[in-house]
Amino acid sequence: MMNKVETLKKAEQILKELTDYAEKRDVTLLLEPLSHLETTAVETLDETVATLDAIDSPNLQVMLDTGHINITATKLGRDPTEYLIEHVNKLNGRIAHVHIDDNFGDVDAHLVPGEGNINFKPFLNALEQNGYSGYLSIELAVFGNYPIPPTPETLIRKSRQFLINATGS
Secondary structure (H helix, E strand, O other), X not given: OOOHHHHHHHHHHHHHHHHHHHHHXXXXXXXXXXXXXXXXXXXXXXXXXXXXXXXXXXXXXXXXXXXXXXXXXXXXXXXXXXXHHHHHHHOOOOEEEEEEOEOOOOOOOOEOOOOOOOOXXXXXXXXXXXXXXXXXXXXXXXOOOOOOOOOHHHHHHHHHHHHHHHHOO
């Protein structure tokens, strides 16, 4: 079994090959840092930055997932809000997509924003202040807290209203 350093080097090697291929076809790849519950490779902000720097290609961008970052912050003993904002500031210009979902820092529950403990307003403000103009997608699950969910439309409307209230627009 590979240790963390070996795993990250292998991930970089594979991503470099994929990115070289993507460059030839004018395609952008998105790297989504996962939580320790889902990966043994790219998880933390430092690992994300190191991976992007090692590959050094405009065809490799980042997809942030608020739920993954909350879990990682909790594991590291970091303040989740500060860690979210640090991601935005350090990855400025490299973020191509954002998954919005909530949890309590323990499992990737994919809750409607506002149903977990993530403080979205400072994160959304940081995105705006850094000039992010890409998509925000709601990533919800119909398991866990939603074993017999309301209609997806209800969850989407609730998420939309939360984001409108959080951003004022």
